[in-house]
Amino acid sequence: MKFDFNLWDIHIGTPHPFNDRAPVIDNGTARPTGARYHDKAFAAAEWEKVFARSWLVACPVSDVREPGDFAKFDIGPESFIIVHGDDGQIHAHYNVCPHRGSQLILSDTGCIGQFTCPFHSWQFSLEGENLAVTDPETFRPEVLCHDHNMTSVRCEVAAGLVFISMDPHIEPLKQWLAPILPHLELYDIDKMHVVQHRKSDWGANWKGGVDAFAEIYHLHAVHPQTQCLMDDRTQIDLYPGGLSRQFVPFAQPSRRFEDQESVNPGIAMMLQDAGIDPASYNGTAHETRAAVQQAKRKRSEQFGLGYEKFSDTQLSDSTVYGLFPNAQIGCHPEAVFLHRFIPHATDPNQFTYDTCILYRHIDAPGYCAPAWMGLGDDIDMTGATRPEIVHTGLGEPPGLGEVLDQDSDLLPIVQAGARSRGFRGPLWSEQEARLRHFHVELDKRMKQGNDA
Structure with missing residues (x-):
C-alpha cells in the first residue's frame, strides 16, 4: 500500500507561486537511537x-542598523559581538580580549564607539x-609581534537577519538559503x-525544542485550546540543507474540533483583527479563513499595504520556516516571530529558548500584529525603543503565554523519557516530516565531521 502523503493537507486557497510544493525529498524510515x-x-x-560548521542566526538587522550598534549573541560555550562598523559593514567577533581572554561586552544590545576591555583597558x-x-x-616587542586584534568570524546578512559562522570555509549564506x-x-x-x-x-x-516546534501533530493533546481556531491539516515542504517550511492554518477550526459552524471567541478575535465585526459576520467558522x-x-488596497505580493495563505496563516540547525521563523505580513533553541554549554539536558517578535510599524487604521501573538498595550510598537531581554532561569515560570508555557512544562517530561533505556528512538509520522528531515541533516553533518 502506498502512503498518501497529502492525507493531512489543507486546501491552501487560490493557486499562487508562493504555495508551490517543493520537490519531494524522501528521508526514509530509519529509527535513530x-x-x-x-x-x-x-x-x-x-x-x-x-x-561550529553551520550558519547561525545571530540577531535581526534592526539591532545593528547604525555605526556603533551592537548585539551580543551567546550560544553554547561561545559569545559573539555583532557590530555595525564605522566602515558601514556589519562584523562579528568573538567576545574575547586577545590579552587575557576577558569578555569585552556584557550588555545584550547597545551603541558604542570602540571596545575597551574591562580588565586592563586594551x-x-x-x-x-x-x-x-x-x-x-x-x-x-616579540610579544606584541603576535596578532593582538580581536578574532573575527564569518558574518553575512540575508532577509533582514544577521548570520554568523565559525567555519571560515563555509558556503556563502545566500547559496545555502537559496531555496x-x-x-x-x-x-x-x-x-x-x-x-x-x-x-x-x-x-x-x-x-527536543526543535522537534516540538517543527510539527503541529501535538496541538490536540498539548494545546487543545487552539483547536477552535487552528487547523492541523498542513502542507509541509522540505528543501536541501536541512531547510523546511510548514503552513499553520489559522482562522478555522481543526477537523478534530466538534463545532465547525459557530463563531467561537478565537475565531471572533481573528475576524476583528482583519477588520470584520464578529457581531455582523454571517458566515460559519469554517468560512472565516477566506473572509x-x-x-x-x-485593507491593503485601501491603505497601500502592498499585500498583492502575498498569496491568500500568507494573509491568514503562519508560514513557518526551519533553518538548520536551531532556528525557526514564523512569517506574517505584519510581524514575524523568531525562535532559537540554544544548546547549553555543558549539559545536554538543558537549553535556552530564545524568542523574539519583530514588527513592521505602519500607520494605517486597523493595521497591527496578529492578536494571538499576545502583545500588550504597554509595548512600544513604533520601534523607538529596543525592549530589554527578559530572561527566566530553569524552574522559574517562563511567563511566555499559555501555549508556550505548556510546552515548557511538557518538554522536561519528554526529556526524562528520552533518557530511559526503554526508549528505543523516535518513530516519526509524515505529519512530523520536518523532524525526520532535520535529524537526517544532523546525521549527515555529523558523518561529514567524522570524514573531515
Missing part, C-alpha cells in the same frame, strides 16, 4: 561538527583592530524591529 537527546559525547561532537575598533595597549613599553530566500525576502524583515524578546531556560535537549484573507486584501 534516543542517545542523541542526552549523551554528553554526542553533544560535544555535535558542537564541533554541526554548530582598546579595539569596531572592526576588531587593536587601537591601544595599556603600558606597551612593559611588553617585550527559501525569495520567500523570506517578501516579508521585509529588514524593515521590522524587535518589540518583544524573551529567553527562558528549559530542562530538555535543544533538539479574513479577503478583508486583509481590501
Whole structure:
C-alpha cells in the first residue's frame, strides 16, 4: 500500500507561486537511537561538527542598523559581538580580549564607539583592530609581534537577519538559503524591529525544542485550546540543507474540533483583527479563513499595504520556516516571530529558548500584529525603543503565554523519557516530516565531521 502523503493537507486557497510544493525529498524510515537527546559525547561532537560548521542566526538587522550598534549573541560555550562598523559593514567577533581572554561586552544590545576591555583597558575598533595597549613599553616587542586584534568570524546578512559562522570555509549564506530566500525576502524583515524578546531556560535537549516546534501533530493533546481556531491539516515542504517550511492554518477550526459552524471567541478575535465585526459576520467558522484573507486584501488596497505580493495563505496563516540547525521563523505580513533553541554549554539536558517578535510599524487604521501573538498595550510598537531581554532561569515560570508555557512544562517530561533505556528512538509520522528531515541533516553533518 502506498502512503498518501497529502492525507493531512489543507486546501491552501487560490493557486499562487508562493504555495508551490517543493520537490519531494524522501528521508526514509530509519529509527535513530534516543542517545542523541542526552549523551554528553554526542553533544560535544555535535558542537564541533554541526554548530561550529553551520550558519547561525545571530540577531535581526534592526539591532545593528547604525555605526556603533551592537548585539551580543551567546550560544553554547561561545559569545559573539555583532557590530555595525564605522566602515558601514556589519562584523562579528568573538567576545574575547586577545590579552587575557576577558569578555569585552556584557550588555545584550547597545551603541558604542570602540571596545575597551574591562580588565586592563586594551582598546579595539569596531572592526576588531587593536587601537591601544595599556603600558606597551612593559611588553617585550616579540610579544606584541603576535596578532593582538580581536578574532573575527564569518558574518553575512540575508532577509533582514544577521548570520554568523565559525567555519571560515563555509558556503556563502545566500547559496545555502537559496531555496527559501525569495520567500523570506517578501516579508521585509529588514524593515521590522524587535518589540518583544524573551529567553527562558528549559530542562530538555535543544533538539527536543526543535522537534516540538517543527510539527503541529501535538496541538490536540498539548494545546487543545487552539483547536477552535487552528487547523492541523498542513502542507509541509522540505528543501536541501536541512531547510523546511510548514503552513499553520489559522482562522478555522481543526477537523478534530466538534463545532465547525459557530463563531467561537478565537475565531471572533481573528475576524476583528482583519477588520470584520464578529457581531455582523454571517458566515460559519469554517468560512472565516477566506473572509479574513479577503478583508486583509481590501485593507491593503485601501491603505497601500502592498499585500498583492502575498498569496491568500500568507494573509491568514503562519508560514513557518526551519533553518538548520536551531532556528525557526514564523512569517506574517505584519510581524514575524523568531525562535532559537540554544544548546547549553555543558549539559545536554538543558537549553535556552530564545524568542523574539519583530514588527513592521505602519500607520494605517486597523493595521497591527496578529492578536494571538499576545502583545500588550504597554509595548512600544513604533520601534523607538529596543525592549530589554527578559530572561527566566530553569524552574522559574517562563511567563511566555499559555501555549508556550505548556510546552515548557511538557518538554522536561519528554526529556526524562528520552533518557530511559526503554526508549528505543523516535518513530516519526509524515505529519512530523520536518523532524525526520532535520535529524537526517544532523546525521549527515555529523558523518561529514567524522570524514573531515
